[in-house]
Amino acid sequence: MSWLRALKETARSGLKIERQRLEPLIAARAAAGLALVFGAALVLFGPAVAVSSAFGAFQAAIATFQRSWRPRPVLALFSGATLAVSTFLGYVTGAHIALFLALLTLWTFLAGLSWAVGPTVGIIASSNVAIMLVTVTLPTSVAAAAGHAAVIAAGGIAQALLVVIFPVRRWGAQRDALADALAAEADYARRLRRDPTAAFDPAPLMQARSAAAVTPREARRRPAELHGTRGVAERIRPVLASLADPAVGVPDEGPARDRVRELLDAAGTVLDTAAHAVRHGEAAAVPAAAAAALRTPDSGALLSGPPRRAALRLTALLDDVVATARGAGTADSGHRTRQGLLRLLPVALRAVRGELRPGSPVLRHAIRSSAVVAAGYLLGTALPFGHGYWAPLTAVMVMRPDFSQTYGRSVARLCGTLVGVGAATAVVRAADPGSYVSAGIAVLCAFGMFLVMRTGYAAASVFISAYVVFLLGTGGEDWDQTVPQRVLLTLLGGLLAMLAYAVYPAWETPRLHHRLADWLLADGRYAAAVLDRYADPADPADPADLPNRAVPADRADPAHPPRPDDVRQALLASRDARIAWREALEKARYEPVRSRVLSRDTAEEAGRALAQAGRVAMLIEAHLPEYRTGHGIEPVPAAAALAEVLRHATEDAVVAIREHRVPDWDALHEVVDRWGTKEAADAVLRGGAVQLLAALDALAAALAAGPGRGRAADP
Incomplete structure (x- = not known):
């Protein structure tokens, strides 16, 4: 693929808006946590502290939206604590540009290496660097820096408490993963009717396996329909394949093949029913026609040998799926144990050490991102625009270990910033809102970002850019910048990120x-x-x-x-x-x-x-x-x-x-x-x-x- 076509394709992917199921209740809970922390800090401590608390609550809320199977309160606490440490160090060194630049480079390098642990940790670490760039512009002393770090951590605690007090779709991520696996097998069963050697993508089963890992405490609280169903689903897939395959089953045509097609269609119906029941926490009600097809007594005359054994096993396994989906029983009393965060620290260190080798995509990403952020910070400071953090902030937020995401997110960030900053600046120029009005608008922007975050980075960037403008405006910052200046700094950061990947790539x-x-x-x-x-x-x-x-x-x-x-x-x-x-x-x-x-x-x-x-x-x-x-x-x-x-x-x-x-x-x-x-x-x-x-x-x-x-x- 040529560079021109690659740029075109990545730009198209970055601007793509995906149709996803919106979760307004979860977005409203996250925005409410932000408003609670932000408002309390604004009234009690003033705008400067309020801005810090808002960033802490905002980042903790974003962490709870990540694709992770860990409890959401744990993610919020982890995000708040790490952000508090990052911003405290940034506050302390911010007055000395050389010292802060050294800290920024090191912190960005470590954030890049954290992608070796997983995307959730990598995203949280990168966001910490981005927020540190913004909050360090707030004037403070060392003593006040500790206070700012404390309110940032308090923002994470507040989000964690709201998740505990007001749960929305408890075990929802685990339910969705298991339901997706069952639905994938239902689709597989139907495709086998037309193509007896159809391929099956194991990704949903692997996702469900990852989601099934729980701590002993979580195992005691896990809903009954999440016990054992995945293990049964794992055993259904080879049974479906062996029943349909002509090499080990029945001929391609004839009464036996018609019977197999009937069984596969009924299996698809039962699996879809179980998937719906698991996803919504409802009792599974199998349609009568599917139940009758699975129990038709003429299997003995039409099927024999391996196909008959597969048909009997399929019926038994589907009975188990329905029983566990109803919560009436469990097919597997055991569970996969998930380690706590502290016990995972040695595992994380080993993963990072494994990437410290020539040619590692993660190591190259760490080197690229640290060099780009340092260069962006120096260029942004040297340019006569003021608030030059927009350039390195853009770079660290768009850079990823692979080419397509880095280039796609760069284009999406530029377009989103153009719209978001333009709209926010227009509101500021027209209405000249005060601190409290700006705070309210910032919370609304955060709610919009939480709502559309999973539909695409371009849509989320619109609300993120507007959120930063109004949030800093609450503390009297950033009003003097014009839209072209902010967009130019964003363009600078995106171009630096794209240029760095072209110069120092990690091609797959x-x-x-x-x-x-x-x-x-x-x-x-x-x-x-x-x-x-x-x-x-x-x-x-x-x-x-x-x-x-x-x-x-x-x-x-x-x-x-x-x-x-x-x-x-x-x-x-x-x-x-x-x-x-x-x-x-x-x-x-x-x-x-x-x-x-x-x-x-x-x-x-x-x-x-x-x-x-x-x-x-x-x-x-x-x-x-x-x-x-x-x-x-x-x-x-x-x-x-x-x-x-x-x-x-x-x-x-x-x-x-x-x-x-x-x-x-x-x-x-x-x-x-x-x-x-x-x-x-x-x-x-x-x-x-x-x-x-x-x-x-x-x-x-x-x-x-x-x-x-x-x-x-x-x-």
Whole structure:
């Protein structure tokens, strides 16, 4: 993609307004907290202190809107405390430009590194730097600086208390994540009716898994419908795929296929019903037609073997979903434990240390942002406009570790500032509002920002810019600047951010083949772990496997098959690698560079092949011996040889991809070709192995069609 087209596409994405469900009650609660803190400080301590308290409450409210599964009061307290520390240090050093510039550079660098911990921490840290730039212009002494920091922290405390006292949609984020996962599986079931080998995006399931992690205290307060439903949903996906796939199920056409389509349609209806019930906290009422379709007694005549077992298991799993959605029971009494913030500190430090290496996108972002903010501060101070913090404030707010977000947010910030500052300045010039009127208008602007924050950065920037103008106007600041001056400083900050990325980039495109290799390695390990379980379903020498052993047939529950830990961990690693590949591909789509290894078409073809390989491994796992035998376990010794060869072949293929060569699967072909019906008596396993090899061959074919490639065996 050329630079001109990249700029056009990123600008379009930055100005895009997304249709999102607005949450006026949450926005009103956040604005009420801001008004309470701001008004009290204005009456008791005067405009200067009030401005500091308003920034604290504003930033804490923004933290509660972040996509995080931690309790909202904790996010508000964390934001208020870190902002108080940042502004206190800024107040103390603000009178000495050299000392403040050194602090600003260091603080921005640390904020850039904090993206290694996660986007929520990165956004809070970047906002702290931006607000520190604004509040340091307020005159104060060291003693008063401590007071300003205290009222900033009080703003965070006030927002946290309001969340506790006036909860809105308690557990709402967790409900939405679980409902999205169920709805995604409902859509998957319906797509399988038309395309029996349709792909499934595991991102909603991974989001639901992250949302399911709770502390022991939260586990005791969690609603009943959030217990166990995700675990059942995880087991439904492979059952749906195995029921629909012709290779391990029924033929493409005929009465059996019609019955499968009926079951898939009913499953979609039930899953949609459960998703609606979980999202809104209501009882699940399954439509009578769907319930009747799942219990039609002619399955025995139309379905037999693996398809019949899959149909019975699907019915049992859907019963569990409906029961847990009604809050009538729980399919899983355990929970994933979430660590507290203090215990996460060593984990965060390790994540940051892991990014202190050449070529790290996070390290490059930290260097870029610190250099740009320092340069923007010096230029803004040198220019005769006054209040030069608008330039570095814009830069730190728009800069992100990837190209598309940085450029898109820069354009959105400029346009939003033009509208917001223009409107705010027009109101000031026309009405000349006093401190209290300016404070009221600032609160209204904050409410508008909270309301539209998730619809797009351009819309939010309009209200943020107006909020800053009116807020500083409350303290007698910033009235002397004109609209062109503010817009020019904003343009300067955005241009510095864009120029820094062009000079010192962290392109994702040249690293795509490494992401692809990571995904292949994860898929290969997952498939090999599944094959190992065929060869040795329950290892008596492994004490950790005792809870996962197959139970006697008279006590077996088809809705709760045992899931060995090694297979589960390999599956999760495969999903993580697939999501990382997808995110990298999306970032690379907007970059003005080309890969000499993977063209866009090659990358898409390779991604489809690996997705198919992962799907086939999942199908094989769905028919593990302990899941389907009624009288003991029947190991498949031939699976061990295939698993061993698959591991070595995958490792060699990963090296080949990283070295810009095409992988060679001849060793796998030899093993699968030697399999006879007597040696590999399991038809599902043999058919799955053939499909898996076909997917890997498709990967090799896609890579062979790429630019500058040769066979792995070539010299």
